[in-house]
Amino acid sequence: MCGIVGAVAERNVVEILLEGLKRLEYRGYDSAGVALLQADGTFSRTRRIGKVQALADAVDASPVLGGTGIAHTRWATHGGVTEDNAHPHQSSDRIAVVHNGIIENYETLRSGLESQGYTFTSDTDTESIAHTVHSLLKTNETLLGAVQQAVARFHGAYGTVVMDKEDPSRIVVARSGSPLVIGLGLGENFVASDQMALLPVTRRFIFLEEGDVAEITRRSVSIFDANGAPVEREIIESNVEHDSGDKGGYRHYMLKEIHEQPTVVRNALQHRLVGNDIADNVFGEGADAIFASVKHVQIVACGTSYHSGMTARYWLEEFAGVSCNVEIASEFRYRKSVVLPNSLLITISQSGETADTLAALRLAKEIGYSSSLAICNVAGSSLVRESSLSYMTRAGAEIGVASTKAFTTQLAGFLLLTMALGKHNGMSSDTSNEIAHALHSLPAKLEETLTMTQGIEDLAEEFADKHHSLFLGRGDQYPIAMEGALKLKEISYIHAEAYASGELKHGPLALIDDEMPVIVVAPNNELLEKLKSNVEEVRARGGIMYVFADKDAHFKGDDTMRVIDVPHCDSPIAPIIYTVPLQLLSYYVALIKGTDVDQPRNLAKSVTVE
Ligand code: G6P
Numbered sequence: 001m002c003g004i005v006g007a008v009a010e011r012n013v014v015e016i017l018l019e020g021l022k023r024l025e026y027r028g029y030d031s032a033g034v035a036l037l038q039a040d041g042t043f044s045r046t047r048r049i050g051k052v053q054a055l056a057d058a059v060d061a062s063p064v065l066g067g068t069g070i071a072h073t074r075w076a077t078h079g080g081v082t083e084d085n086a087h088p089h090q091s092s093d094r095i096a097v098v099h100n101g102i103i104e105n106y107e108t109l110r111s112g113l114e115s116q117g118y119t120f121t122s123d124t125d126t127e128s129i130a131h132t133v134h135s136l137l138k139t140n141e142t143l144l145g146a147v148q149q150a151v152a153r154f155h156g157a158y159g160t161v162v163m164d165k166e167d168p169s170r171i172v173v174a175r176s177g178s179p180l181v182i183g184l185g186l187g188e189n190f191v192a193s194d195q196m197a198l199l200p201v202t203r204r205f206i207f208l209e210e211g212d213v214a215e216i217t218r219r220s221v222s223i224f225d226a227n228g229a230p231v232e233r234e235i236i237e238s239n240v241e242h243d244s245g246d247k248g249g250y251r252h253y254m255l256k257e258i259h260e261q262p263t264v265v266r267n268a269l270q271h272r273l274v275g276n277d278i279a280d281n282v283f284g285e286g287a288d289a290i291f292a293s294v295k296h297v298q299i300v301a302c303g304t305s306y307h308s309g310m311t312a313r314y315w316l317e318e319f320a321g322v323s324c325n326v327e328i329a330s331e332f333r334y335r336k337s338v339v340l341p342n343s344l345l346i347t348i349s350q351s352g353e354t355a356d357t358l359a360a361l362r363l364a365k366e367i368g369y370s371s372s373l374a375i376c377n378v379a380g381s382s383l384v385r386e387s388s389l390s391y392m393t394r395a396g397a398e399i400g401v402a403s404t405k406a407f408t409t410q411l412a413g414f415l416l417l418t419m420a421l422g423k424h425n426g427m428s429s430d431t432s433n434e435i436a437h438a439l440h441s442l443p444a445k446l447e448e449t450l451t452m453t454q455g456i457e458d459l460a461e462e463f464a465d466k467h468h469s470l471f472l473g474r475g476d477q478y479p480i481a482m483e484g485a486l487k488l489k490e491i492s493y494i495h496a497e498a499y500a501s502g503e504l505k506h507g508p509l510a511l512i513d514d515e516m517p518v519i520v521v522a523p524n525n526e527l528l529e530k531l532k533s534n535v536e537e538v539r540a541r542g543g544i545m546y547v548f549a550d551k552d553a554h555f556k557g558d559d560t561m562r563v564i565d566v567p568h569c570d571s572p573i574a575p576i577i578y579t580v581p582l583q584l585l586s587y588y589v590a591l592i593k594g595t596d597v598d599q600p601r602n603l604a605k606s607v608t609v610e
Pocket residue numbers: 302303304305348349350351352353354357401402403603604605606607
């Protein structure tokens with residue numbers, strides 16, 4: 001969603017702030033802005049609608065200098081996409097603020113502040129932060145004191161950075177519900193909503209915790225917890241690859257990330273799957289003892305990560321004999337659910353910062369889940385820090401909004417988890433060996449599957465002028481059909497729905513005509529014959545089918561059915577393999593349609609607000 005970067009340095013920080021914003025742009029991108037405290041003691045603020053490049057061009061045209069500054073990319077929540085609503089927001093030409101999250105009581109704050117004489121120039125909730133801090137500076141000697149008092153008045157979620165023109169030596173930051181990370185430099189310090197923004201300037205980070213307020217100067221970082229008590233937070237050396245922000249010669253991040261899948265999956269399995277066994281502590285210290293008593297798994301996640309949970313349910317129940325529920329995090333967090341004895345809560349998240357998933361984890365702890373496992377791609381993220389166990393997917397930075405390699409590495413992790421839980425639940429060594437064998441073959445199979453690109457490019461032409469599409473699958477391929485439909489709608493804006501193919505005749509069959517392409521994922525498994533009947537039901541009604549199938553499934557193509565051969569693979573990894581052609585299909589359809597593949601309209605990479 002929105003992105004924050006801030007800096008306190010001797011040197012001019014404008015380039016650092018703009019580079020940071022570019023690295024965060026994938027999260028939210030309808031407008032951007034930067035405010036600097038200039039050497040003459042004045043504020044300079046530049047804001048633009050559109051991409052960060054528009055802001056960079058504006059800064060190029062009228063250069064600004066300053067060692068203390070804050071910057072922001074916005075994904076509109078309160079107030080439309082206008083320059084007035086873009087951050088930073090100011091109060092009385094003294095305070096400048098950037099903010100991620102939502103201040104839920106902003107209307108009350110606003111009317112109180114207006115009655116004190118403050119004039120609002122935007123429709124945002126954020127402007128009330130600026131005026132609140134400004135008003136409290138009348139009775140507080142320090143910016144830190146004013147911010148500490150201000151946050152007590154805010155309801156909702158915020159990661160915010162505040163700058164005071166009267167004191168250019170410091171910025172004050174506060175976190176509650178929206179992540180902030182402090183980057184430590186030499187004689188200069190930084191803050192951002194994601195470490196990615198700061199990798200060009202530092203690798204040493206402090207992840208703020210809920211309720212923390214921190215004062216950052218060039219040479220010091222002082223952190224105070226929710227009660228105002230000074231606290232020390234651990235300094236973490238980041239091992240995220242520095243160049244992960246590059247497209248590496250690919251036309252889009254999404255294409256690069258699709259092609260990285262064999263490598264990242266190989267990486268993810270290395271030293272974790274040893275022969276036919278899982279190495280110790282793959283899921284964190286103490287995992288084995290916890291797994292020994294697990295009888296039930298509750299998975300919560302959003303978006304693509306939810307689809308990986310849906311897939312995992314088939315594996316956990318079929319192979320490991322562990323009962324499993326999967327729920328969308330935004331539903332789980334707002335309903336009363338029954339906690340079964342010996343239940344493990346699993347959250348799945350690429351970013352580890354998705355607001356609903358995090359809230360679901362926090363609720364789960366309150367209602368009695370004794371242990372939680374985060375399957376996540378970002379070390380040090382809130383989800384990882386707040387879970388008892390964690391498994392890092394090792395997908396590397398994923399920039400494309402539409403998730404690809406994060407999904408397939410999550411699935412690889414779930415197969416390992418299936419083995420780990422199965423061990424305590426009477427899984428036969430044959431089953432365990434079968435999964436291990438399939439996993440060993442996975443990187444090479446993914447490579448082979450990527451050679452399907454040419455055929456899929458041609459196929460994409462046939463979709464580009466369609467407005468609707470249907471994706472069908474059965475068993476563990478049903479969630480893959482859901483993921484395929486999500487990819488297509490996300491980046492090509494073609495309406496796509498997924499159905500378990502057995503459900504077809506209970507409604508969706510009414511939609512079938514020759515304008516509705518129907519995509520089927522059909523590995524050669526025990527449900528094949530049933531799936532074939534469903535295919536015939538569509539054909540009999542004039543539908544045009546696109547069947548992604550194992551050669552051995554013996555589908556015969558004709559005018560109404562295009563059969564696309566997918567490399568043969570062992571059945572435990574089939575959901576992962578069949579994901580790849582669907583990713584490629586969405587990508588090439590989007591390319592032909594000319595949509596913004598990496599930053600599709602209205603979407604954000606990391607949804608840190610409800
Ligand atoms: C957003 C992204 C999706 C992602 C979902 C969950 O909607 O656009 O690609 O699947 O959030 O994100 P998470 O980081 O929790 O996996």
